[in-house]
Amino acid sequence: MVHWRDGGEPSGSFPPSTLPARHPARLPRRRRRRPYTAGRRRAEQESTMPLGPARFLLATSRSLLRAHPGPPLRVRPGPGQFARVAQTAERALRHAGPGRCVVGALPFDENTPAVLAVGRMYSTARTTVATCGAAPPRRAGPSAADPAYLAAVAEVVRRLRAGDARGVMLARSLTLAGRFDPTVTLDRLYRNNPGGHVFRLDLDPRAPGPDAHRPGVRGPRRILVGASPELLLSRHGDRLLLNPMGGSAPRHPDPALDRARAAELLGSAKERREHALLVDELRRVLSPLCTRLDIPERPDVVATARVWHLSTRIQARLRPPVPSALALAALLHPTPAVCGLPRAAARTLIDHLETHPRGYYSGLVGWMDRHGDGRWIIALRCAVIGRYGIRLWAGAGILPESDPEAELAETSAKFATMLDALGPLPVEHRLVPMPPRHA
Numbered sequence: 001m002v003h004w005r006d007g008g009e010p011s012g013s014f015p016p017s018t019l020p021a022r023h024p025a026r027l028p029r030r031r032r033r034r035p036y037t038a039g040r041r042r043a044e045q046e047s048t049m050p051l052g053p054a055r056f057l058l059a060t061s062r063s064l065l066r067a068h069p070g071p072p073l074r075v076r077p078g079p080g081q082f083a084r085v086a087q088t089a090e091r092a093l094r095h096a097g098p099g100r101c102v103v104g105a106l107p108f109d110e111n112t113p114a115v116l117a118v119g120r121m122y123s124t125a126r127t128t129v130a131t132c133g134a135a136p137p138r139r140a141g142p143s144a145a146d147p148a149y150l151a152a153v154a155e156v157v158r159r160l161r162a163g164d165a166r167g168v169m170l171a172r173s174l175t176l177a178g179r180f181d182p183t184v185t186l187d188r189l190y191r192n193n194p195g196g197h198v199f200r201l202d203l204d205p206r207a208p209g210p211d212a213h214r215p216g217v218r219g220p221r222r223i224l225v226g227a228s229p230e231l232l233l234s235r236h237g238d239r240l241l242l243n244p245m246g247g248s249a250p251r252h253p254d255p256a257l258d259r260a261r262a263a264e265l266l267g268s269a270k271e272r273r274e275h276a277l278l279v280d281e282l283r284r285v286l287s288p289l290c291t292r293l294d295i296p297e298r299p300d301v302v303a304t305a306r307v308w309h310l311s312t313r314i315q316a317r318l319r320p321p322v323p324s325a326l327a328l329a330a331l332l333h334p335t336p337a338v339c340g341l342p343r344a345a346a347r348t349l350i351d352h353l354e355t356h357p358r359g360y361y362s363g364l365v366g367w368m369d370r371h372g373d374g375r376w377i378i379a380l381r382c383a384v385i386g387r388y389g390i391r392l393w394a395g396a397g398i399l400p401e402s403d404p405e406a407e408l409a410e411t412s413a414k415f416a417t418m419l420d421a422l423g424p425l426p427v428e429h430r431l432v433p434m435p436p437r438h439a
C-alpha cells in the first residue's frame with residue numbers, strides 16, 4: 001500500500017464576507033507610524049518562522065516541543081554509555097519537579113559523549129502545516145562524485161559476500177564552507193518536511209545563544225539540525241510505538257515516474273530483505289519485554305520530500321516492570337537501519353571504511369519525562385552548523401547484492417533534504433567530501 005506521510009490540516013483563511021461586521025479584518029486600517037525597532041524586526045522575523053530559536057526543539061506537524069535545558073548531565077563515554085545515560089537520566093528525574101524532562105542527543109558511537117540536560121519543556125499543539133505529497137522539487141542533489149564512497153561500498157559488498165556480516169549501513173559526509181543561520185534552516189526544514197520529525201539541539205550547551213541573530217558569529221558554535229523520517233520509539237506508560245525504516249529509493253520530479261519508483265521499491269526483493277533484517281532484529285530484542293507485539297507482515301511505502309522508504313509501524317504493550325523510554329532506546333540503539341547486522345561486525349566495517357566520524361548523525365535525539373515516557377528520533381537527514389560551515393551526513397544500507405552507484409544516488413537524494421533547506425548556495429560554498437580521518 002502506498003501512503004503519503006501524514007500532513008495534518010492545511011491552515012485555513014476566511015473570506016472577509018464570512019466575518020462578523022466588527023471583525024478587525026473588516027475595519028478600515030488606521031495608518032500609524034511605528035518605529036522600526038530591533039524588537040519589531042525580531043517579532044516580524046519570528047512571525048514568519050514557525051519554529052523560532054531554541055536550544056532544544058522537536059517538532060512534527062502536530063506538536064512542537066521546546067526545552068530550556070539546564071546544566072548538562074555528565075555521563076562517562078565509552079562502552080556501556082547508553083545504559084549509563086538511561087540510569088543517570090532516571091536518577092536526575094526522580095528529584096526533578098513537574099514539567100521537567102531530560103532532553104538531548106545520544107551519539108552513534110558510545111565513545112562520543114552524549115549531550116543531555118534536565119530542562120523545562122514547553123509543548124504546543126500545532127495545526128499549521130503545508131500539504132504533503134507533492135512531487136519533489138526539481139533541484140538536483142549534490143552532484144559531487146564521491147569515489148571514496150563508491151570504493152568503500154564496493155569493499156563492504158566484498159566483505160558481505162565473504163560472510164563477514166549480513167548488512168552494513170555505510171555513511172558519507174559533505175562539508176560546505178560559509179555561514180548558515182540555524183533558525184532559518186530549521187524553518188525551511190519544517191516547511192519542506194511536514195511529515196518529518198524536525199529537530200534542533202545546541203551541542204555546546206554553555207555557548208551564548210540562541211542564535212543572537214548573527215548566526216555563526218555570536219551564536220552557539222555547533223548546532224545539530226535535521227528532519228528525520230524515523231521514529232526509534234515513543235513510550236507512553238506501557239504502550240510503545242516504533243516506526244523503523246529501511247529500504248529506500250530517490251523520488252522523481254515526474255509524478256508518474258515517481259509513483260513507479262515507489263511501486264518498484266515495494267516490489268524489490270533486495271529492499272524488502274534490508275527491511276526484514278531491521279524488523280526481525282527489533283522483534284528479537286522486544287519480544288521478551290512485551291506482553292503484546294503487533295508487527296504488520298508487510299511494510300508500507302512512505303514518502304519524504306526527497307526519498308521513498310519502506311516503513312513498518314510497530315505497536316507493543318510492555319511487560320512490567322516497564323523500562324523507561326531511555327532504557328529501551330539504550331537496548332535498541334544502534335538498530336540495523338544505522339549500523340548493520342550483526343552489530344559488532346558491522347561496527348568493525350564502519351570504523352574501518354568510513355572516512356569521517358559520525359558524531360550525532362545516526363544517533364538519537366529526544367526527551368524523557370519523570371514517568372519514563374518519552375520519544376526518541378533517529379538523527380538522520382541532519383547537519384551540524386558551525387561558525388564557518390556546515391557538515392552533512394547521509395548513508396545507505398548495504399547488502400551483498402548492492403550496486404555502489406545506486407547506493408551513492410540514494411545518499412545524494414538523502415543529502416537533498418538538508419541542501420534544500422540551505423537555500424541557493426553561493427558559488428563560494430565548496431561542496432567537498434570530508435577529508436579522510438585515517439589519513
Ligand SMILES: C=C(O[C@H]1C=CC=C(C(=O)O)[C@@H]1O)C(=O)O
Binds near residue numbers: 169337381393394397
Ligand atoms: C542512514 C540513513 O537512512 C536510514 C533510514 C532509512 C532508510 C535507510 C536505507 O534505506 O538505507 C537507512 O537505513 C540516512 O538517511 O542517512
